[in-house]
Amino acid sequence: MNGAILPRTSQPAVGDFVDVYRKLAEQGHEIVSVHISDKLSGTMNSARLASADVSEAQVSIVDSGTSSLALGLVVKVAAEAAKAGKSHEEVTAIAQDAFEKTTVFFVLDTLEYLQKGGRIGKAAALFGGMLSIKPILTVVDGEIHPYEKVRTRAKAVAKITEIAHKNGPYAEVAIIHDSGGDEVEMLLKQLEPLSDRSVINGKIGAVIGVYSGPGVIGVALRKA
Numbered sequence: 410m411n412g413a414i415l416p417r418t419s420q421p422a423v424g425d426f427v428d429v430y431r432k433l434a435e436q437g438h439e440i441v442s443v444h445i446s447d448k449l450s451g452t453m454n455s456a457r458l459a460s461a462d463v464s465e466a467q468v469s470i471v472d473s474g475t476s477s478l479a480l481g482l483v484v485k486v487a488a489e490a491a492k493a494g495k496s497h498e499e500v501t502a503i504a505q506d507a508f509e510k511t512t513v514f515f516v517l518d519t520l521e522y523l524q525k526g527g528r529i530g531k532a533a534a535l536f537g538g539m540l541s542i543k544p545i546l547t548v549v550d551g552e553i554h555p556y557e558k559v560r561t562r563a564k565a566v567a568k569i570t571e572i573a574h575k576n577g578p579y580a581e582v583a584i585i586h587d588s589g590g591d592e593v594e595m596l597l598k599q600l601e602p603l604s605d606r607s608v609i610n611g612k613i614g615a616v617i618g619v620y621s622g623p624g625v626i627g628v629a630l631r632k633a
Contacts, residue, residue, distance in 0.1 A: 416619050420451040426459030434466035439497040443471040443484050443504050446551035450476075469501040471508070474551045478583040478611040479513040479629035485581070486631070507631060514547050514556060514572055515585060515627020516565040545569060546627075566592060566626060570599050573628055580633040583609035586626045587618060593626065600628065 426442075433440055442460070447453040453472055460468035471487075473480045487504035495503065543565040547556040556572075559565045573582070582604045586593050593610065600608050613625060 416615075418616050418619055420455050423455045423458045423462070426456050427462050430459055430463040430466045430468055434463060439467040441469050441471060441487055441491070441497065441500045441504060443473055443480070443487055445476045445480055446474050446548070447472050448551035449553075467497060469497065471501060471504045472551065473504075473508045473511075475508060475511060475513055475548045475629075477513070477613060477617050477629070478585045478609065479511050479548065481609075481611065482511050482581050482583060482629055482631045483507045510580075510632040511629065512547065512576075513585070513627060513629045514545055514569045515621075515625060516543055516545055516562060516569065517621055518543075518562070518624030519622055520544070521622060545572075562624075566596065569626075569628055570596065573600055573603060573630060576630070577603040579604045579630050581606055581609070581631045583611050583629040584626070585611055585613060585629060587613050587621070587623060596626070596628070603630075 430440055430442075440460075442456050444450075444452045444456055453470065456470050460466070460470055471483075473483045475483070483504055486507045487500055490500045490503045542558045542560060543562050544558050545556045545565055545568055546553055548554070557568060559568055573579075582600050584593060584596050584600065589610075589612065597608050597610060611629075613621060618625075
């Protein structure tokens with residue numbers, strides 16, 4: 410981010426959800442709508458308001474309690490269940506179970522963007538004393554929490570790897586980053602033994618990048 414002004418983000422409008430829900434309902438679909446944590450975005454509120462407006466559709470709104478690729482893992486397992494022919498209620502329950510079994514650990518080059526964007530959560534306690542540490546962050550109860558403090562980025566990445574190995578194996582593993590490079594390739598190799606599935610290599614999008622800033626790297630881990 411080179412500009413002096415931090416970009417702003419906004420949740421989808423209620424009308425956008427209404428349009429999608431109605432189109433799916435007209436096609437005969439039931440809807441399980443899984444979204445970013447309610448504590449990190451207003452997206453859930455837009456989805457709830459829209460579902461109340463579309464009485465002709467059967468819509469279940471699921472708060473994933475997380476974001477980025479951790480959210481992606483929850484959506485992925487729900488989509489696989491739907492494709493396998495599971496019922497609406499079963500897919501909803503599977504999505505809810507998946508987010509309870511999904512964790513994320515990540516390190517940022519700076520907390521500045523989280524703080525400016527109002528998404529810093531419980532990690533606010535670290536702000537101001539960050540010159541000599543690189544905190545490992547996680548998401549608990551839908552908001553960002555500090556997990557552990559280390560002195561350098563290299564030690565932080567090594568610690569994330571250690572945490573993953575300590576708590577594995579997993580049904581699915583994903584790496585979250587903004588730019589790739591040797592650091593990501595090293596993580597891919599180190600995390601590969603932790604799941605029977607290939608490790609997902611996921612680059613963050615613009616919305617998450619607004620709050621993470623450059624240099625984010627982490628892992629999302631889903632237990633079976």
